[in-house]
Amino acid sequence: MTSLLKIENLHVNVEETPILKGVNLEVKAGEIHALMGENGSGKSTLAYALAGHPKYTITEGTVELDGANLNELDPSERARLGLFLAFQYPVTIPGVKVADFLRHAISNIRNPDRKEGEGLVPMREFRKELKEQMGSLDMKTEFARRYLNEGFSGGEKKRMEILQLAMLKPKFAILDETDSGLDSDAVRFVSEGLTKLTGPEMGVMIITHHERLLQYNIPQYAHVMMGGRIVETGDVSLAEEIHNEGYTALRERHPEAAAEQEQVEAVTQ
Amino acid sequence: MSTAIVTPPETFNEAAFNAFLEQRDDPEWIIELRKKAFAIYNEKLCEPLDPEEWKRVDLRIFQPDKFALSADKPAGNKLDTQLQGEAEFKGQVTHENGHCTSSQIDASLVEQGVVFGDLSALVHTHREILEPYFMTKAVAPDRDRFAAWHAAFWTGGTVLYVPKNCSVEAPLHSLIALTQAGAADFSHTLVILEDNASATLLEETLSGDENSPGLHLGCVELIVGKDANLRYVQLQNWNQKTYHFAHQAGLVESNGFMQWTVSALGAKLAHVHQDVVLNGRGSIGEVNGVTFATDKQKISYYTQQTHNAEQTRSDLLYKEVLRDKSRVVWRGMIKVDKKAQLTDGYQRSDALMLSDTARADAIPGLEIEADDVRCTHGATAGQVDEEQVFYAMSRGLSRYEAMHMIVEGFFQTVYDRIPVEAVRKTLSDAVVQKLGIGD
Numbered sequence: 001m002t003s004l005l006k007i008e009n010l011h012v013n014v015e016e017t018p019i020l021k022g023v024n025l026e027v028k029a030g031e032i033h034a035l036m037g038e039n040g041s042g043k044s045t046l047a048y049a050l051a052g053h054p055k056y057t058i059t060e061g062t063v064e065l066d067g068a069n070l071n072e073l074d075p076s077e078r079a080r081l082g083l084f085l086a087f088q089y090p091v092t093i094p095g096v097k098v099a100d101f102l103r104h105a106i107s108n109i110r111n112p113d114r115k116e117g118e119g120l121v122p123m124r125e126f127r128k129e130l131k132e133q134m135g136s137l138d139m140k141t142e143f144a145r146r147y148l149n150e151g152f153s154g155g156e157k158k159r160m161e162i163l164q165l166a167m168l169k170p171k172f173a174i175l176d177e178t179d180s181g182l183d184s185d186a187v188r189f190v191s192e193g194l195t196k197l198t199g200p201e202m203g204v205m206i207i208t209h210h211e212r213l214l215q216y217n218i219p220q221y222a223h224v225m226m227g228g229r230i231v232e233t234g235d236v237s238l239a240e241e242i243h244n245e246g247y248t249a250l251r252e253r254h255p256e257a258a259a260e261q262e263q264v265e266a267v268t269q
Numbered sequence: 270m271s272t273a274i275v276t277p278p279e280t281f282n283e284a285a286f287n288a289f290l291e292q293r294d295d296p297e298w299i300i301e302l303r304k305k306a307f308a309i310y311n312e313k314l315c316e317p318l319d320p321e322e323w324k325r326v327d328l329r330i331f332q333p334d335k336f337a338l339s340a341d342k343p344a345g346n347k348l349d350t351q352l353q354g355e356a357e358f359k360g361q362v363t364h365e366n367g368h369c370t371s372s373q374i375d376a377s378l379v380e381q382g383v384v385f386g387d388l389s390a391l392v393h394t395h396r397e398i399l400e401p402y403f404m405t406k407a408v409a410p411d412r413d414r415f416a417a418w419h420a421a422f423w424t425g426g427t428v429l430y431v432p433k434n435c436s437v438e439a440p441l442h443s444l445i446a447l448t449q450a451g452a453a454d455f456s457h458t459l460v461i462l463e464d465n466a467s468a469t470l471l472e473e474t475l476s477g478d479e480n481s482p483g484l485h486l487g488c489v490e491l492i493v494g495k496d497a498n499l500r501y502v503q504l505q506n507w508n509q510k511t512y513h514f515a516h517q518a519g520l521v522e523s524n525g526f527m528q529w530t531v532s533a534l535g536a537k538l539a540h541v542h543q544d545v546v547l548n549g550r551g552s553i554g555e556v557n558g559v560t561f562a563t564d565k566q567k568i569s570y571y572t573q574q575t576h577n578a579e580q581t582r583s584d585l586l587y588k589e590v591l592r593d594k595s596r597v598v599w600r601g602m603i604k605v606d607k608k609a610q611l612t613d614g615y616q617r618s619d620a621l622m623l624s625d626t627a628r629a630d631a632i633p634g635l636e637i638e639a640d641d642v643r644c645t646h647g648a649t650a651g652q653v654d655e656e657q658v659f660y661a662m663s664r665g666l667s668r669y670e671a672m673h674m675i676v677e678g679f680f681q682t683v684y685d686r687i688p689v690e691a692v693r694k695t696l697s698d699a700v701v702q703k704l705g706i707g708d
């Protein structure tokens with residue numbers, strides 16, 4: 001059976017403010033989707049809502065992963081079902097070593113019924129795997145002993161997200177601007193890294209403002225978000241259009257959504 | 270009770286004192302010291318306690334006459350020690366309900382002139398070593414009511430003496446236990462490192478069960494000679510029915526180094542007065558504190574870093590995690606004498622709150638008389654960052670596991686300063702245990 005992530009009529013509030021106003025999207029294993037849209041259009045909100053961030057409340061609609069309703073599940077349960085979010089702004093956890101964190105993470109993901117205190121993935125096996133993955137992402141092994149994202153440069157944090165993706169091997173990965181703030185070598189490592197990781201087993205949603213990541217990982221679908229809705233879906237040529245011409249034409253094609261987008265911007269500014 | 274009391278509690282009055290002397294077999298010089306101290310104790314009871322130190326400690330719940338020193342030496346219960354088994358010790362002393370129940374030292378250390386054992390026994394055999402230091406330099410009986418009370422009624426305690434140029438590589442272990450309801454322990458830890466000596470002493474306190482009320486009124490004196498190097502650790506892990514009061518002071522001579530780690534995990538009410546006194550030029554005092562308070566625990570520290578000589582360095586880092594309705598108070602002071610130029614003093618306390626019903630107060634302070642010094646202090650208190658919890662959970666960690674990692678990570682910077690693996694391991698195990706309670 002091909003895995004399916006199904007988002008239906010999703011409405012999401014942040015605190016009391018409605019941000020997503022009916023998002024519909026289906027991602028199947030093996031597919032790459034690009035999600036584009038202007039700043040503030042709701043891309044990260046969708047990503048957080050999928051991952052289960054407590055501040056993002058689903059007020060209507062459903063998210064299903066292979067038939068399981070995610071709405072009521074906490075972020076850990078969603079992760080254990082195979083969902084992964086590479087954060088636009090990865091969080092620092094002082095004093096927690098990357099290796100310890102990842103060992104706990106993969107132990108839970110690979111054994112979803114694992115309870116706290118139960119056995120972890122054997123150390124030797126874990127170390128070997130971590131070393132290999134770090135090697136293929138051109139990361140120095142000393143990062144494994146550093147504290148999670150503490151003192152990491154912007155690019156190092158993004159690479160750490162990809163390393164986690166590589167270790168956790170989710171069914172569905174959402175990459176929220178993983179290519180932002182990277183120098184061109186780093187974009188290449190991250191893009192190539194992602195190419196190696198994707199395949200028929202994984203569905204990917206790439207949120208991006210840039211071309212490079214999509215050149216390495218060509219999407220079958222491109223979606224444009226505006227004012228909290230997906231207003232257009234096309235193929236890679238839609239992404240190309242936006243890269244070349246910006247959002248002006250799209251706004252003209254969707255005046256209502258464009259107006260709503262401006263409203264949200266006015267409220268939050 | 271921070272005001273004057275006038276009459277001593279029944280279990281520590283004159284009749285109790287005389288009975289206590291009667292039942293012990295102290296040498297004359299000790300009896301003299303005790304009698305002087307008992308007189309001071311009675312005077313001090315009529316004086317209020319220093320409000321700066323005591324105003325944030327609620328002593329009203331403490332009823333000293335509920336506790337008494339026990340005349341019976343326990344049979345030596347099996348104790349659930351945390352440190353034992355974590356490291357290879359070259360000496361071990363255990364006290365239970367104020368009585369020494371076992372004392373061992375490796376023969377190789379005896380050959381080098383190291384003394385390690387029970388104060389009650391050593392006052393008979395090693396007066397010449399003990400007398401110059403015992404409550405004369407670090408903690409004087411007339412310091413306050415608690416110091417005098419301890420000086421009159423001390424029950425025993427662990428002594429470590431390391432002669433000049435002698436370095437003891439393996440750690441030594443001291444265990445202080447309370448195993449009987451209403452029992453009191455007035456143990457006195459005395460460490461004397463002669464010039465250029467070095468040693469590591471790991472001390473832990475614990476209770477025999479969860480429910481027996483106990484009283485510890487302790488004293489720790491650490492004497493670090495020139496070029497000497499002491500690592501001293503005290504893990505306070507009483508049950509939550511125990512009162513813990515202690516005067517603790519470490520004196521460091523020229524170019525000596527003292528690394529002092531305290532941890533407070535247990536006790537119903539704990540108040541520790543901790544002094545680091547840098548008396549010799551170039552001496553260094555480093556203090557690490559790990560506190561994890563839960564339920565209704567009240568933990569209070571009054572710390573002083575006193576710089577009496579040039580080019581001295583003190584560095585205090587306290588980390589506190591609080592949950593439920595617990596309360597932690599830290600009052601810290603750096604004092605720099607006129608002649609202590611070019612000193613470097615640092616103090617910092619960070620509190621992590623796991624519930625909004627807990628309360629942490631940090632009050633750092635500086636008293637600086639020299640003009641060419643660098644002294645800095647800081648204090649932070651904050652809730653667990655929910656973004657961190659979410660991030661960890663989005664990687665499959667349960668909420669509990671995420672909290673655990675965040676708490677461990679919070680303590681990590683202080684663990685990183687503790688070179689003894691057994692201590693790090695013990696603390697981290699204790700944190701796991703405490704996280705479990707009430708969840």
Ligand SMILES: Nc1ncnc2c1ncn2[C@@H]1O[C@H](COP(=O)(O)OP(=O)(O)OP(=O)(O)O)[C@@H](O)[C@H]1O
Nearest residue numbers: 014019038039040041042043044045046264265268
């Ligand atoms: N936690 C929050 N608190 C308040 N407003 C929020 C919050 N999160 C999102 N919003 C608002 O929701 C709207 C959508 O934000 P979102 O982060 O989803 O945009 P985005 O499409 O990811 O933009 P960008 O391209 O800049 O990353 C914005 O107006 C934003 O200000």
Ligand SMILES: [Mg+2]
Nearest residue numbers: 043044045088
């Ligand atoms: Mg965004």
